Amino acid sequence: GSTPVSQELCGSIVRSHRDTSQFRLEELQALRWKLFSREEIHAYQSKSVDEMWQHCAMRLTEAVQYVVEFAKRIPGFRGLGQNDQITLLKTGSMEVVLVRMSRCFNTENSTVFFDGKFASTELFKSLGCGDLMVAVFDFAHSMCALRLTEQQMALFSSLVLINPDRPCLEDRGRAHRMRRDLEVCLKHMLHRDNQESLLHKLYQKVPVLRSLCSLHVEKLHWFSQRYPLTVHSVFPPLYKELFT
Numbered sequence: 573g574s575t576p577v578s579q580e581l582c583g584s585i586v587r588s589h590r591d592t593s594q595f596r597l598e599e600l601q602a603l604r605w606k607l608f609s610r611e612e613i614h615a616y617q618s619k620s621v622d623e624m625w626q627h628c629a630m631r632l633t634e635a636v637q638y639v640v641e642f643a644k645r646i647p648g649f650r651g652l653g654q655n656d657q658i659t660l661l662k663t664g665s666m667e668v669v670l671v672r673m674s675r676c677f678n679t680e681n682s683t684v685f686f687d688g689k690f691a692s693t694e695l696f697k698s699l700g701c702g703d704l705m706v707a708v709f710d711f712a713h714s715m716c717a718l719r720l721t722e723q724q725m726a727l728f729s730s731l732v733l734i735n736p737d738r739p740c741l742e743d744r745g746r747a748h749r750m751r752r753d754l755e756v757c758l759k760h761m762l763h764r765d766n767q768e769s770l771l772h773k774l775y776q777k778v779p780v781l782r783s784l785c786s787l788h789v790e791k792l793h794w795f796s797q798r799y800p801l802t803v804h805s806v807f808p809p810l811y812k813e814l815f816t
């Protein structure tokens with residue numbers, strides 16, 4: 573059996589994920605075949621670049637807010653200094669959103685849940701960042717292929733967030749100890765699920781997440797050069813705080 577620490581820790585991470593997941597899996601499954609009509613897709617594609625970016629930034633910020641809530645409920649996260657909490661969220665919240673997004677992805681028709689229905693990459697055409705869309709969809713496909721349970725996703729999300737290698741952490745040692753306890757939990761869970769091979773596959777996703785996030789920041793930089801006023805005046809403050 574594992575030490576009581578990890579059983580308790582594992583349970584609280586799973587509960588935190590469930591309580592902060594924005595949409596339950598059952599809700600997303602029920603909506604899986606609710607697709608945008610040709611007219612609705614056309615309406616999105618006729619939006620201006622800055623209008624569509626602003627729309628996505630608001631949606632994404634909502635998703636990030638739930639991840640911030642998830643982080644705050646990870647035992648030990650609140651024990652970190654304010655600066656370290658901000659540092660981990662600044663670099664890790666988008667990564668966790670991307671991991672979570674695989675729950676709302678339908679691999680059969682390559683669509684993602686957006687604005688209440690399922691959309692393919694063509695809907696996002698006016699964003700002007702086709703390569704980011706392809707990369708996000710490819711990543712979602714590869715995550716779906718792992719068929720993670722919600723419990724496994726909860727533990728993986730906490731490991732993505734509590735990353736002691738993030739730059740300018742003040743108490744790196746504390747983050748290391750937290751990560752070690754989380755790894756014990758994940759290993760126990762995968763052993764229990766008889767899926768030890770998943771551990772290696774999950775760790776292989778970490779560099780992919782990092783490249784996806786830098787691509788997102790790169791595109792945001794490109795966008796903010798062209799539409800400085802939009803970013804400055806109408807983008808959500810949290811989005812600017814985390815990604816600019």
Ligand SMILES: CCS(=O)(=O)c1ccc(CC(=O)Nc2nc(-c3ccccc3)c(C(=O)c3ccccc3CC(C)C)s2)cc1
Nearest residue numbers: 593594595628629631632635672673675676684685686708
């Ligand atoms: C995440 C928790 S959940 O309960 O599963 C959930 C909860 C809520 C939703 C609804 C939702 O907000 N969907 C969004 N989809 C996309 C998207 C867009 C392009 C391709 C793929 C998904 C959003 C984005 O804005 C996004 C996301 C990742 C990278 C890049 C972007 C666009 C950039 C320009 C900001 S927001 C979906 C799922």
